Every structure is written in structure tokens, then in C-alpha cells.
Amino acid sequence: MEKLFNTLISQKEAISMALEQHLVLSLISLLIAIIVAVPLAISVMNRPKTAKRLLQLVSVIQTIPSLALLGLLIPLVGIGNLPAIIALVAYAILPIFENSYAGLTNIDPNLEEAADALGLSRMKKLRRLEIPLAMPVILSGIRIAAVFIIGTATLAALIGAGGLGSFILLGIENNNNDLLIIGAALSAVLALVFNYGIQLIQKLSLKKLLFIGLIFLGLIGGGAFYQNFQNSNKVIIAGKLGSEPDILINMYRDLILEENPKLKVELKPNFGTTNFLYQALQKGQVDIYPEFSGTILQTQAKKTKISKNPETTYRDAQNYMKTQQLTYLDHMKYQNGYALAVSQSLASKYNLKKISDLKKVPSEEIKAGFTRDFYNQAQGWNGLKQSYGLNNVNQIKTLESNLLYQAIGNQQLSLIDGYTTDADLYQYHLVSLQDDLHYFPPYQGAPLVRPTTLTNHPEIKTALNKLNNQITDAEMREMNYRVAVKHESAAKVAHEYLTQHHLIK
Incomplete structure (x- = not known):
């Protein structure tokens, strides 16, 4: 427990950020799902055949594995928050639509007849009778959807949307149960808070519910605008899963801030696989990430014959990146083959x-x-x-x-x-x-950067090239051991290396 408490204290800023990301992602997805599912149920409440077909459709979507759905969305809408929100909304529609339809179609027929006898219009009957009576059932569906969204949103970390899933992934990757427990426990707490909050608003009138919904939409819209404004003045550095990319991106940040302390730098660790990061870089969702020469030629250039000479492989990778309008900066000394x-x-x-x-x-x-x-x-x-x-x-x-x-x-x-x-x-x-046939190509790591980022901030090239021919195999193994096995902070290990080798003050 003491170790867990120390982790909570040392990671409090990262936890606060992840919790905020998870909360915003869940709220946006839930509100969109409500806006889609409830009117949809209202529109088909008197058309049972159409309602049955819609229910079958949303049920089919529910059967698609979440990772598969995210993978299908990435080529269409990129990575980050957008594909995560689309996937979460798709999964949340079923319980909200199903409950809304059930609530609206199971109202006492005598009450319906009384409303018709009083001459209530379709809209007045819906607003004064049907929705208020169906509201407990509708809110029950929203509660189910909220819990589902919060649990599934942990996978959003795999595509760079952040959230509490980043702690779960990092805990699994580094065999650190403290981080895993923090991510899982906070997700559970968030689900309970959502559940309790929805129970409280059940007592409110329809007008008050709509008013609260509009306030939330306004806040979210304003937050999204502010976030986009912030991102336009920010350099985003991402890394793949694991301790080594985490160490490297922290080095990149420290080196950049040494050159320009006023620059806003955001780290996105445990971002996902090579293809996720590469697409993010090409689409401008990420500015920098560490990549290896052999990986570039194999995965992106699709080369089958790669030189066994490290310098030749690096130059080939650098030249290929130029054809893709990306810049491959100077390489480090060690090879991670x-x-x-x-x-x-x-x-x-x-x-x-x-x-x-x-x-x-x-x-x-x-x-x-x-x-x-x-x-x-x-x-x-x-x-x-x-x-x-x-x-x-x-x-x-x-x-x-x-x-x-x-x-x-x-x-x-x-x-x-x-x-x-x-x-x-x-x-x-x-x-x-030993690779006695020399099958594996050389793998020298270097920062892969968007040229526009270097144009806007030329000091970044100077900063990151300080790692040229730095870090030996033994030094990287030692740093990986400290982070992955000893569970030291990647930021601390990276900073210590840079100061000990006089790369920063």
C-alpha cells in the first residue's frame, strides 16, 4: 500500500490529466449517444417493424470487437479523440435506444386515450405525458451506456486519445501493478460517480434536464475550441508502447525545453503501434516520435533487401522519409534490433x-x-x-x-x-x-519529425541532434531496467542521463 501511495503522489499530475481526458471523452460520447438514440426511438415508437430493424442494426454494431472497430475507423478519420468518440457512441446507442423505445411503447393505453380525448397535439402529448412517464426507463438505459462507455474508453489510449487506459497499458507493459491498479480503480470510481449522478437527475423535470444538457454541450464545445487553440501552439511528442520510447520522448522534451523554455511540449506515451504513430505524424496529430531505421525500411518503405551496414540503412531510411515529406534527424549510437x-x-x-x-x-x-x-x-x-x-x-x-x-x-x-x-x-x-546469418537489419533510433514543426521551431532540430551518437547499448539496457523492472519514472531516468552527459544544464 505504501508503494501504491507513493506512485499516486509521484504521478499525481499525470493521473489528473488522464482522469480529465477520460471524463471529457466519456461525457462527449454519452451526450452524443443520447442525442442520437432518444430522438431515434421517438421517431419509430409507432412503427414497430422499423424499430425492430434498427434494433437489429445497432445490435450487430455491438458485436464488433472494440479494437477492430477502432482499427477500421483509423484510415477514415485518423487517430486521437474522434475515432474513439465514434466507437464509444456506436456502442452506447443500443442500451439507450432499446430502453427509450421500451419506455415509450409501454405506456398505459388508457392514459394515451385520455390525452387524445383532451385534444393534445402529438408534440404536447410527447412532452407532457410520454417522455415524463418513460424517463425512468430511458435514464436506466443511459446509466448502462455510461458504465459501458467508461470501461471501453480505456482502449482509447491505444490510438492516442489518452485517458486512464494509458495507466493500464503502461502497467501491463512495464509489469507495474501499481499503475494498473490506479487506472482500473479510477475507471471504476468514475463509473460509480456517473451512475450516482444519473440517479440524482432522475428527480429533475424535463425542462431542467434539457437545460443541464445544453450547459454541458456549451462547456464541451468551448473546451474543444480552447483545446484546438492550445494544440496550435504546442509541440506533441509521442512514443510507442514500452519503457524505451517513454524514456526517449522524455529526453526529447527536456532537450527542446532547454533550447526554448517557453515552448509548450506535450507527451503522448504508450501511443500504440508503428502504423498508428506514422499515420498520426502524417496527418499532423503528432509532431515528433522516435523511430528506427530498419523499421522504416521494413514497415513503411516495404523493402525486402536492406543493407547490413548501419550507416547505409540510416541514410536509406532518411532518404525515404524525404519522399514522404518527413524529416529523419540524426541517429543515436545504440541499435535496438x-x-x-x-x-x-x-x-x-x-x-x-x-x-x-x-x-x-x-x-x-x-x-x-x-x-x-x-x-x-x-x-x-x-x-x-x-x-x-x-x-x-x-x-x-x-x-x-x-x-x-x-x-x-x-x-x-x-x-x-x-x-x-x-x-x-x-x-x-x-x-x-546470435543472428549468425545476419538476417535482421540494423535498427538505429532517431527522431522522425514533421518539416512544418521544424520550420515553425528551428531550435528543435538543434536540440534533438544533441543525441547524435549518444547512448550506448549498455546505457539503454540500464535505463530500461530502471524503468521497466525497478519502476522508476521514465522522466527521472531520462533527465538524469541528459544532465550526467552534459546535454542539458
Whole structure:
């Protein structure tokens, strides 16, 4: 508990920001869902066949996995808040529409007849009789939708929308249960607050409910305008999942602020996969993120033949980025290439030192686990398997990187992929196999930047190029170990490195 309390204190600013992001995202999604679903239910309340078809449609949407829906939306609307809100609204419509329709169509027929006898118009009957009587059922649907939205909104962190999901992802990635508990617990508390708040407003009249709704819409609209204004004067630095990108983006921020203390810099850690970040950079939703030369040529340029010379690979990546109207700044010293690692017991039993040695291991003894990026890339597992003739590796699971290390540490796996700078290789006493055929290309990291960002703030290039040929493999492994295993702050570890090497004051 003491450790958890210390984490809460040290991360209070980040927690406050994540909570605000989660709250705003949930409120916007809920209000839009109400605006769509309730009028929709009213419009079909006397048309049961149409209502049935609509109910079937929104039910089908509900069955689409949330990650799949987010993935489908990204090419259409980009990343960040917009696809997250669209997905959350799509999921929230069903309970609100279903309850609204049920409430409006289950009113006592005698009351309906009395209203008609009094000569009430369609709108007056709806406003004075039907909606007030259906309101408890409608609000019950809104409560269900609110809880669902808050829980699902944690996935928004995967596409750069922030929120409490960023703590859950970071906790999973770094095996830090404190961060995971903070993210999950605050999500649960937020859901309870929403639930209680909706129960309170049940007692209000329809006019007061509409008035409160208009105030919320005004506040949200004003907040969105202010946020867009703020973003126009801000440099956004994003990083992929993991401790290493988190360390690097904190270094970038410190270096930039050293050059220009007045510049507003926002960090978006644990942003997601390579393609998410790359699209965000191209669309101007992100200004800078750390990328590796081999990854650029494999994932973006789709090259099948990559030089084994680090400088040549870097120059090829830099030239390719120029064709994409992006700037690839100076590279660091270390390389963070792929590595295949096996358990100590398997390495000892079959004297495994090189990747080619895996061919002599019986297939039933190789239980492999790979990250999705490595398994799906053409130059990842499939290419490696063909180059080395590893037809005996058949039992394969795809997991997040930190789960791979836990699984091999618990002897549930015997072969995994990783990176040469991973601290977990040493934490779990794994044997990293030598790439004796030199299959993997060089992976030198450097900042990938939008040219317009450098035009507006030329000091950024000077700042970030201070990392040219800095950070050795050993130094990166040590920093990763401190963040991923010792659970030190990435900001603290990054700042200490920069000051110790006199890159900032």
C-alpha cells in the first residue's frame, strides 16, 4: 500500500490529466449517444417493424470487437479523440435506444386515450405525458451506456486519445501493478460517480434536464475550441508502447525545453503501434516520435533487401522519409534490433548459441511466443523462418512483449522475440541467440519529425541532434531496467542521463 501511495503522489499530475481526458471523452460520447438514440426511438415508437430493424442494426454494431472497430475507423478519420468518440457512441446507442423505445411503447393505453380525448397535439402529448412517464426507463438505459462507455474508453489510449487506459497499458507493459491498479480503480470510481449522478437527475423535470444538457454541450464545445487553440501552439511528442520510447520522448522534451523554455511540449506515451504513430505524424496529430531505421525500411518503405551496414540503412531510411515529406534527424549510437531468446534450460539442453542451432531442437519442445508486429511483418517471423529453415517451430502464440517475458519466466514458453536492449533478457536470465546469418537489419533510433514543426521551431532540430551518437547499448539496457523492472519514472531516468552527459544544464 505504501508503494501504491507513493506512485499516486509521484504521478499525481499525470493521473489528473488522464482522469480529465477520460471524463471529457466519456461525457462527449454519452451526450452524443443520447442525442442520437432518444430522438431515434421517438421517431419509430409507432412503427414497430422499423424499430425492430434498427434494433437489429445497432445490435450487430455491438458485436464488433472494440479494437477492430477502432482499427477500421483509423484510415477514415485518423487517430486521437474522434475515432474513439465514434466507437464509444456506436456502442452506447443500443442500451439507450432499446430502453427509450421500451419506455415509450409501454405506456398505459388508457392514459394515451385520455390525452387524445383532451385534444393534445402529438408534440404536447410527447412532452407532457410520454417522455415524463418513460424517463425512468430511458435514464436506466443511459446509466448502462455510461458504465459501458467508461470501461471501453480505456482502449482509447491505444490510438492516442489518452485517458486512464494509458495507466493500464503502461502497467501491463512495464509489469507495474501499481499503475494498473490506479487506472482500473479510477475507471471504476468514475463509473460509480456517473451512475450516482444519473440517479440524482432522475428527480429533475424535463425542462431542467434539457437545460443541464445544453450547459454541458456549451462547456464541451468551448473546451474543444480552447483545446484546438492550445494544440496550435504546442509541440506533441509521442512514443510507442514500452519503457524505451517513454524514456526517449522524455529526453526529447527536456532537450527542446532547454533550447526554448517557453515552448509548450506535450507527451503522448504508450501511443500504440508503428502504423498508428506514422499515420498520426502524417496527418499532423503528432509532431515528433522516435523511430528506427530498419523499421522504416521494413514497415513503411516495404523493402525486402536492406543493407547490413548501419550507416547505409540510416541514410536509406532518411532518404525515404524525404519522399514522404518527413524529416529523419540524426541517429543515436545504440541499435535496438530484434533478438530471439530461449530459456536457460532449453539452451543448456541443446547447446543453443545461434539461431541456426534451433533446427536441432524437437518441435514438441519449442513453445514459441511472438509480438504481433514481429509475427505479422513480412521481414519478421515468416522471413526468418524461411531463411533459417525453422520448420520445427509450430507452436506459436502472439502476446504483448512484457507478457512474453513473464510466460517464458514461468516456463510456459521456451522461445520468444525481443529487442537487444530489453532489460527483461537479463531479468529472466534468458539466452539471446546470435543472428549468425545476419538476417535482421540494423535498427538505429532517431527522431522522425514533421518539416512544418521544424520550420515553425528551428531550435528543435538543434536540440534533438544533441543525441547524435549518444547512448550506448549498455546505457539503454540500464535505463530500461530502471524503468521497466525497478519502476522508476521514465522522466527521472531520462533527465538524469541528459544532465550526467552534459546535454542539458
